[in-house]
Amino acid sequence: MNKWDDLYLEVILDHNKNPRNNHKLEKHTHHADGHNPLCGDRVSINILMDGETVKEVSFTGSGCAISTASASILTETIKNKNRTEIKNLFNDFHNLVTSENEVEKKLGKLAIFEGVKKYPARVKCATLSWHALMAALEGEKEITTE
Amino acid sequence: MNKWDDLYLEVILDHNKNPRNNHKLEKHTHHADGHNPLCGDRVSINILMDGETVKEVSFTGSGCAISTASASILTETIKNKNRTEIKNLFNDFHNLVTSENEVEKKLGKLAIFEGVKKYPARVKCATLSWHALMAALEGEKEITTE
Amino acid sequence: MLFENIKDDFPILEQEINGKKLVYLDSAATTQKPTEVINSLNNYYTNNNSNIHRGVHTLSQRATKDYEQSRKIITKFIGAASSKEIVFVRGATEAINLIANSYVKPLLNKNDEIIISQMEHHANIVPWQMICEEKKAKLRIIPIDNNGELILEELNNLVNAKTKFISVNHVSNSLGTINPIDTIIKVAHQNNIRIMIDGAQAVQHLEIDMKKMDADFYCFSGHKIYAPTGIGVLYGKKELLEKMQPYQGGGDMIKSVTFEKTIYNDIPNRFEAGTPNISGAIALGEAIEYITQIGIHNITKYENDLLNYATSKLKKINEIKIIGEAKEKAGVISFVIDGIHPHDIGTILDSHGIAIRAGHHCTQPVMDFYNIPATARASFAIYNDKNDIDKLIEAIRKCIEVFS
Amino acid sequence: MLFENIKDDFPILEQEINGKKLVYLDSAATTQKPTEVINSLNNYYTNNNSNIHRGVHTLSQRATKDYEQSRKIITKFIGAASSKEIVFVRGATEAINLIANSYVKPLLNKNDEIIISQMEHHANIVPWQMICEEKKAKLRIIPIDNNGELILEELNNLVNAKTKFISVNHVSNSLGTINPIDTIIKVAHQNNIRIMIDGAQAVQHLEIDMKKMDADFYCFSGHKIYAPTGIGVLYGKKELLEKMQPYQGGGDMIKSVTFEKTIYNDIPNRFEAGTPNISGAIALGEAIEYITQIGIHNITKYENDLLNYATSKLKKINEIKIIGEAKEKAGVISFVIDGIHPHDIGTILDSHGIAIRAGHHCTQPVMDFYNIPATARASFAIYNDKNDIDKLIEAIRKCIEVFS
Numbered sequence A, B: 001m002n003k004w005d006d007l008y009l010e011v012i013l014d015h016n017k018n019p020r021n022n023h024k025l026e027k028h029t030h031h032a033d034g035h036n037p038l039c040g041d042r043v044s045i046n047i048l049m050d051g052e053t054v055k056e057v058s059f060t061g062s063g064c065a066i067s068t069a070s071a072s073i074l075t076e077t078i079k080n081k082n083r084t085e086i087k088n089l090f091n092d093f094h095n096l097v098t099s100e101n102e103v104e105k106k107l108g109k110l111a112i113f114e115g116v117k118k119y120p121a122r123v124k125c126a127t128l129s130w131h132a133l134m135a136a137l138e139g140e141k142e143i144t145t146e
Numbered sequence C, D: 001m002l003f004e005n006i007k008d009d010f011p012i013l014e015q016e017i018n019g020k021k022l023v024y025l026d027s028a029a030t031t032q033k034p035t036e037v038i039n040s041l042n043n044y045y046t047n048n049n050s051n052i053h054r055g056v057h058t059l060s061q062r063a064t065k066d067y068e069q070s071r072k073i074i075t076k077f078i079g080a081a082s083s084k085e086i087v088f089v090r091g092a093t094e095a096i097n098l099i100a101n102s103y104v105k106p107l108l109n110k111n112d113e114i115i116i117s118q119m120e121h122h123a124n125i126v127p128w129q130m131i132c133e134e135k136k137a138k139l140r141i142i143p144i145d146n147n148g149e150l151i152l153e154e155l156n157n158l159v160n161a162k163t164k165f166i167s168v169n170h171v172s173n174s175l176g177t178i179n180p181i182d183t184i185i186k187v188a189h190q191n192n193i194r195i196m197i198d199g200a201q202a203v204q205h206l207e208i209d210m211k212k213m214d215a216d217f218y219c220f221s222g223h224k225i226y227a228p229t230g231i232g233v234l235y236g237k238k239e240l241l242e243k244m245q246p247y248q249g250g251g252d253m254i255k256s257v258t259f260e261k262t263i264y265n266d267i268p269n270r271f272e273a274g275t276p277n278i279s280g281a282i283a284l285g286e287a288i289e290y291i292t293q294i295g296i297h298n299i300t301k302y303e304n305d306l307l308n309y310a311t312s313k314l315k316k317i318n319e320i321k322i323i324g325e326a327k328e329k330a331g332v333i334s335f336v337i338d339g340i341h342p343h344d345i346g347t348i349l350d351s352h353g354i355a356i357r358a359g360h361h362c363t364q365p366v367m368d369f370y371n372i373p374a375t376a377r378a379s380f381a382i383y384n385d386k387n388d389i390d391k392l393i394e395a396i397r398k399c400i401e402v403f404s
C-alpha cells in the first residue's frame, strides 16, 4: 500500500469524482463563499435552515480532490443537524485534521480525513468548506483562508 | 619579539611622540585636509612650493600613531623633491603598504611602514597624509578616505 | 562526464522521502546546496566570524576580506565593470524594492508610467504597484501569447513620453520562457528609459555579462543559485547607483553622523545599512565558484537536454497539457492534468519521493491568463538527470491511474 | 558551575591568534556561535532545505514547520502575546527602517517631531533623519550626562503635541548604559505617543517580557544573540501591525495579485516579502533555546560579575579613563588611554590574541559629546571569564609601556 492511500482513500476519490449536493440551492436562508487564494480553491455553501436545523445544504465551486470531497461529505453530514451539533462537529473535525493527538473516532465518515494531518499544507483544503459553513451560519458572506 | 613590533617600530613610536614639522606654515602655496571619518583621524598638509619643488612642508592634526608617524616622516621625505619625484614616491609607498608582492626597497625610511600590510584595517592610517598631500598638490582642498 | 556523479556533491539528495530516494524537482523555488557551500558556512562560524568593515582585530579583517572577496567573485561572474556595482541584498525581492524606492520613485510624477510584463513574479509586480499607488502613476503590461512568449510588438505601443521605467524578468519562473531582453533593453535605451532585469531564474542557467547586456539594473537571489537563503545581489551601473538616495539608514551606510547633518557613504556601502548577511555573502561567492568550475555554458547545455527529454516524455501523456511552450526555455516545465488538481498531483508525487511545486508560483496574472487556478511545476538543476525524469513520468502515470 | 566549560560550546574560541589563544571581547559587535547553532545551519541544508509556505512536498513542509516553530520560540522568549507579533527581518537596522517607513512616516506632517536620544546607534538615528527630511519634521534629542545616562527630566520638556513617535535603545552599545525604558514608555503612553525600543544590545543580557514592558515595537539582531548574520526580529503589537502598510512588496506578503488590485496578506507575512532567511530564522530559534537552557537571569548575573571585575581592574590603571559610568550597565566597557589612539590599542591587543573594537561604534554623537574621536571597547558574553579579563589588563599594561 502506498502512503498516499492514507489520504486519497477510495471514498475521497469517489466524492471527488461524484460530489454530492453539488449544485445551487434555489431557496436558501444562509450562504457564504470560501476562498483560498494560495491554491485557488473556491467553494460556496448554501443552506436552507428550518429554525435551528439545517433542512437543505449544497455546495458549488472548484478545488482539489481533498476540498471537493470534504465539501461533498460535509453536505451529507450536516443535513438535519442543528447549530450546536454542527459547531461540535466542526470542532471535532478541526481537531481531527490538526491535532497531533489521536482523536476519538466519533466522526463517522468524516474520520477518513485524518490522513490530512500528515500533510500540513493540505489541511486548509479539508477545512475550507467547513470554514465557509461556519461563516454562513454566522451570517458572514465571504471568508479567506490560507 | 612580539608581532606588533613589526608595525610599532621604534622609529614609528618616536615620530608619534615627537612628530617633525608639526605646525602651521605661515606662508604656504598649497594646502589640503585629510579626514578619515571612520576613525576620526584628521591631518592638514601645508606646502610652500618653489616652482616644481617643495621648499617647506608641515602638518597638523590628530590621529593614531601610524597616521601621525606617517605624516611626520612624509614631511621629512618630500622636502626639496619635485612633483614627479613625489608622485613616484606616492605610488611606491602605496604599493608598499597594499601590494601582496615584495616591494623593492628604494623607499628609505618610508620602508618601515611595510608592516602595515598585515593590518589591512590600518592601511588608511598610513596613507591618509599621502592622499592629502596629493590633493594639496593637485589643488583640492579636502579629501575623505575610509 | 561532468555531471555523472554530481548528486554526490549535494548531501540532501542522499535521503529517502516516504521510502523512496528523494527526487528534487523544485529548484526554481530554491536550489539544494553543494557540500562546499555548507562547509563555507561552517568554516565561517568555526573560524572567522566577526562583524566587518570597522574592526582592527584579526577575525574582523578576515571576515571583511572574505566578504569583499565574494563581491569580486560576483563582479567577475556577471561581468560587471567594478565591484562597486555589486550591492548585497536579501534577495531579488529586496533588490527590486530598493530600485523602486531609491531610483524610480523620485523620478515618478502623476500619470507617469512603468512597464512590466504579464509573466512577472509578484516580486516584480507589487513593488511597482506600491509606488504607482503612492505617486498616482500607472502600471502598463506587455502581454503574453498562448505559448507564453511576450508579444514584443506591443512594447513599442506601450512606450511613450510618460514611460519612466521598465522592469521585466529574464526567465519566467512559471513558464520557463527566456525573454528577448537584449531587444527590450535596446528599445528602452532608444527611448531613453532605464531598465531593470529580474534575473532570479536566469543566472543559474545562462551565462550573463553586464557589459554586453547593458541593463541598467539586474538582480538575483543567492538561494536559487546554490547559495544560502537571505542573500542576493543587486547590480547597478555605477553612475546610476552614485546618484541614488539610500534605501535603508543605519551603520556602515554613512560617512559621518551628527544630528544636524549626516553624510552618506560611497557605493556600494551606501545601500548596505546595518550588519549584512556576512556568512551568506561569503557562501554565495563559494557557490559561484562551484558552478564556474563546472562551467555555466556546460550547465546550460546539460539542463537544456534534460528539459527536452522531459518535455517529449510529458507530451506522450494525453491527459497532460504543458503550460508555457516558448521556443527558448530554461529549466522549468509547468503542466496541468485533466481532472486532477495540481495540489493533488503534488501530494501524490511527494508520496513517491518526488518534490515538485504546485500552485500559482507567485505569478497569479499568468494563471489568470491561462484561466487555471494553479499548475504543477517541475524545475531542473545541475543535480538532476534523466533517471529523475523517468521517475517523475512514472509517478505521474500512477497519479492519473488513481484518479481515473 | 554553569559557565565553567562553556568555552567548549564555541568552536571558534579554540584557535590561536598571533600565537595566543583567542580572547574574544567584541561580542557587542557580534557574538560567536555555539555548536548547536552551527549544526542547525548544517542540518537545515543537509536534510530539510526548501522554500517555505507554498510547497506541498515533504521538504517544504519540514522547512515551513521549523521556520514557524522558531517564531513560536521567539514569541515565548520575549513574552509576546501572539506569534503574529513576530516579524523576521535582516536585523535591528531593518526593523527600525521598517517602522520608520510603514508606521511613522504615514503619521508624520510638517513640523512634527520624533524623539530619540543622544546615545543612539546610527541605526536608530539615520532612518528617522531620512523620514524627517522627507516630511520636513524634526528630530529631538534626549541629552546624556557625563556618566552616560539619559537626562530623563529633559524628556518631559521635549514631549509635546507635535511629538509623533519616540525611539530609544534599551542598552547603549558604546556606553553599556541600561536605560530606564519602563519610565520612558510610561511617559510616552501618558502622552499618547507610540514608542519603539531598540533591543539590539539588551536581549542577550537581560530578561525581557513584552507584556510587562508594554513597548509598542521592539527589535533585535540575531547575530548579537548567538545566531547567524542576516536575521533579526521586529516585535510589534498586533493591533498596530495590522493597521500598517507593507514595507516591501513581493511573494508571500500578498493574498492575491491582479494588475488592478492586490490584496495584502495578514500579519506577520505582510511584512516578510520574498524568500526570507529561512536557515537563519531556524538557527535563531536554536540560539534562543540554547541560552534559555542556561537561563537568561543566570547570564545577567554572570556577566554583571565580569563587568564589575573588569571595571575595578581597569580603574587601577591610571592612564585609563572609562567612558560611560552609568549605575546600570550591561556587558560593555568603553575606555580611552591617555596618549594612545584607540586604533593603536586595538592593533596591539590583537597581537596578543585579544579582540576588542576600536572606533566610534556607530555612535558618533556619543563621541562628539565626550569630544573624543573613538574609544576602545571590550564587550562580554557568556563565553568570557575572569581569565580573559586578566589577559586584557596585562596586554593593556604592555601597550602603555610601549607608548611610554
Ligand SMILES: Cc1ncc(COP(=O)(O)O)c(C=O)c1O
Pocket (backbone or CB within 6 Å): C028, C029, C090, C091, C092, C093, C094, C121, C123, C124, C169, C171, C172, C173, C198, C200, C201, C221, C362, D251, D273, D274, D275, D276
Ligand atoms: C522570476 C523571479 N523573480 C523574483 C523572485 C523572488 O525571489 P526571492 O523570493 O528570492 O526574493 C523569484 C523567486 O521565486 C522569481 O522566480
Ligand SMILES: Cc1ncc(COP(=O)(O)O)c(C=O)c1O
Pocket (backbone or CB within 6 Å): C251, C273, C274, C275, C276, D028, D029, D090, D091, D092, D093, D094, D121, D123, D124, D169, D171, D172, D173, D198, D200, D201, D221, D362
Ligand atoms: C544599539 C544598537 N542598535 C542597532 C544596531 C544595529 O544592528 P544591526 O547592524 O545588526 O542591524 C546595533 C549594532 O551594532 C546596536 O548596537
